[in-house]
Amino acid sequence: MPTKEESEQKKQEEGRESLPATAHSEHTMSARRTAVVVGGSSGIGRETALKLLSKGYRVFNVSRTPFKGDRIKSFSADAALEGEIARAVKSVGEEAGAIDLFVYSAGFSMAAPIEYARSGDYRYLFEVNYFGAVEALRAAAPFLKRRGGRAILVGSLGGDMPIPYDSFYSSSKAALSMLAREADMELRPHGVRVSALLPAGTATDFTYNRRVYSEEESLSYSPSVKKASAALANMEQGGMSPSLVAEAVLKLASKRNPPPVSAVSGKYNFLRYVNKMLPERVTDWFVRKKFNQR
16 A cells, blocks of 8 residues: 555646646746757757757757857866766756756767777767766756756667667667666656657768777778768768757657657657567667678
């Protein structure tokens, strides 16, 4: 039998989730709500920041490079340097008073064989993709709780299935999805919901900023690394637009009861479902063929 406290908590949660859609939409999308986008100076983050501006949000960017334009205030921080991103997010929260929507869109990718990957490279990747998200979310939490805000961590379908020679990126994005699920459980009683949004290949400069190991660095793996990274680049540049991903961020932020992890569209949610149903060796075979691997 549930205790009295557990019963009261359940009633509160049901009350929040039973709000009329219009009321919730007004709560999340009303003018001058505050949004923080980490990695908002380029790619998906920039498109998300612009979409939020169009919805009346007061938007702050946290990144190494400032947002181009005077409509968004930028706070400089490097996600790979411990403490920097937490201080920047805290500064935003103190200036704004509360955070209604927090989006983590910083990311780094590298194509390298596990055997020869440098420790400094893959540790840097995890600092940006995962530990930076942990620090930023921890710093945002007190300000999100003030108005029952939302947090969205931009992951990747690469966190659901492997990408040849992009193993550290896929591993970091898998960790990010689990972080979202865990954080959603912890912050839900405080009125805050956390979700991971998983785009497929997206046409941004992220493709050209990928660290691809050279022939001298990859040694015997070099031909396979080249094939895999070329196939991935083609998928990304022929894939979805960052504007579509940004729309999915806003749609997810407006849901009364958002899923902890979801893809950008129904097509890719179905792909996630199929991937879970099939044996790993079947999906791995498909991935090898897709990326021109033996």
